Amino acid sequence: MAVKSEHIPKATIARLATYIQVLSEFKREGTDVVSSERLAEACSVNSSQIRKDLAYFGEFGVRGVGYYVQDLITSIKRSLGIDRAWNCALVGVGNLGRALLRHREFSRKGFIIRGAFDCDPYKIGEVVEGMEIVCSRQLPAKVKELSLEIGVITTPPERAQRAANYLIGAGIKGIINFAPARIAVPKHIHLEYVDFFHCFYAAAFHIRFADTND
Amino acid sequence: MAVKSEHIPKATIARLATYIQVLSEFKREGTDVVSSERLAEACSVNSSQIRKDLAYFGEFGVRGVGYYVQDLITSIKRSLGIDRAWNCALVGVGNLGRALLRHREFSRKGFIIRGAFDCDPYKIGEVVEGMEIVCSRQLPAKVKELSLEIGVITTPPERAQRAANYLIGAGIKGIINFAPARIAVPKHIHLEYVDFFHCFYAAAFHIRFADTND
DNA sequence: TCATGTTTGTGAAATTAATAACAGAATCCT
DNA sequence: AGGATTCTGTTATTAATTTCACAAACATGA
Incomplete structure (x- = not known):
């Protein structure tokens, strides 16, 4: 309990x-x-x-x-349920995706990125941080094979929904969306948005109107 | 108004x-x-x-x-006060710092990183994304010279407080802290923490205990 | 052993945020 | 032109969260 x-x-x-x-x-x-x-x-x-x-x-x-x-x-x-490791799939290996793949803190905190997916044929096969980039179409197979539970979306905004659909179809349980786009998911999938510009907006607001709001 | x-x-x-x-x-x-x-x-x-x-x-x-x-x-x-540009200083040019420097979205959204600072002598002088890395000691001069208003901390956690002190001493108005450490600032400085692991924790919690909490 | 001092866990009170309900302002259709 | 319809802005209501306040539990020292 x-x-x-x-x-x-x-x-x-x-x-x-x-x-x-x-x-x-x-x-x-x-x-x-x-x-x-x-x-x-x-x-x-x-x-x-x-x-x-x-x-x-x-x-x-x-x-x-x-x-x-x-x-x-x-x-x-x-x-919190972080007394064990969680296997993650990263979809979209652009600037941000690469930075996350290189980020040591993930595995140290128990979130292990076990698969990196992209739909760009020029990227498929490339190895980043010891991980081979795989075609997004292989998600269903890989999710099952590697017991992936959390999907991390780092695609451009226009491809975020498609990435989500792949992940959901593959049977993922939760999605962390770093892309600046809203996506629709069935309600048994847990969805979190990450957008650090929110913090910049808040900072800009508070600095600018510090007198009236604090 | x-x-x-x-x-x-x-x-x-x-x-x-x-x-x-x-x-x-x-x-x-x-x-x-x-x-x-x-x-x-x-x-x-x-x-x-x-x-x-x-x-x-x-x-x-x-x-x-x-x-x-x-x-x-x-x-x-x-x-929100984002109908104009905001000049930012980035302190700590590691993996995350470099990723942010390369992130086009910042300038597109009006947050212009105009200075990159680090205290590692091996990094000083290096040019990342067209920006020369400068010694953190030069912060006061640069903040004044370039009208920097928001400081972005991307140092390792143990150096976050020192980075904040430099920024505050230099006259910055707000700080966005990406380092996984709590820092102390005087209350006229606006402080925001960015930690996307919070989202992973929340996802882990909700997935694990989906039945009882939703 | 018993009085004294801490500090948690928790129900009640206060505060804050979210939702519903509706009057007022604009458009559209006859 | 005027009644029906739509949709905002705002007040009222409900819900949620935070803070307060204190009894119960443990420690310490005489």
Whole structure:
């Protein structure tokens, strides 16, 4: 049992990721035990928020003591379902796709890119970071063969929907879409959009209108 | 006057970015006028939500008609403060930094990376995508010379705080932190974290526990 | 062993955000 | 021209999330 309560807010999931990051830092510094108060300060959130977020998944702390850093990291990872590796398929080997393939952090965090797909015949056969680029048409076979569960779309926007269709047809369970385009998926497929320009927009807005909105 | 109301929810800002994306698609398709209902469907949100989000900034529609696509794009861009270019400094020219320097979309969206900084003497002087890598110590001079307003941190996590200190000391107004580390900044500096692993965590969670939470 | 001090987990209160409902403004059709 | 229809802007309602406040659990030291 990893989930104690029925519905968990999206924002809670996002914060858990932050907690892991900060807790890992504490661990590196040699801190063994931390209170919700101290963790809250480091994460810039309210301490009740932390306790409530954790309460969705179980009781991980010790009253009068706090949380054991290593145990809490383990518990949160298990709660999120990242206490094991996830096999990923990357579709679209352009600039961004190549950068992700080269990004060591993926495997370190347990997201292993096991297949790189593209529909450009000039790219097929090329080897990037030890991985041979394969034709997108082979997705169904490869997804089954390598037990791929998460699809990562890094195509140009106009080809994002087609990439999604390939992935869905191949039986993938979730899609992370880096392409700047909305895509339609059946509702049993989990879909996440990644667009770091959102952050730039937010920054531009807040800098420009800092006086009226802060 | 770009802001009509006092406080604008963070979520509204994020949605405005989505609206621009979808509206641009409508424009490419040759659609001139769109109702909040149709836009809502394409963005997977409620139509009242759209009308309310827009109401924070002004009245952009015509009753009985809808919104003129091009006008609305322009209005939202002005509302967000992205109706002009923003000069950016990139600190940390590793894998990710290089990928961002090569990413055409930045300048197309009005965020111009005008300076690339690193503290590694082996990298200084190297030219990436037509931009010479400069020593981070030169940040104060360059920020003033080139009117840089937004700092982009792409260093390894352990050097993120130092990069932030350089940027703040140099008089930057906002920071986008791609490094997987929390950093401290004075509160007049706008700070945004970018961590696309959050999306992978969320996907892993939802896929794994799809039955209980959806 | 028992009083004192911490710190969690959690129900209640406050705040914030999302949705629904509808009056007002514009168009279209007869 | 005027009634029917459409669709925005805005107020009211509902839902969700965050914060507060405190009892229960554990630790410590006399």
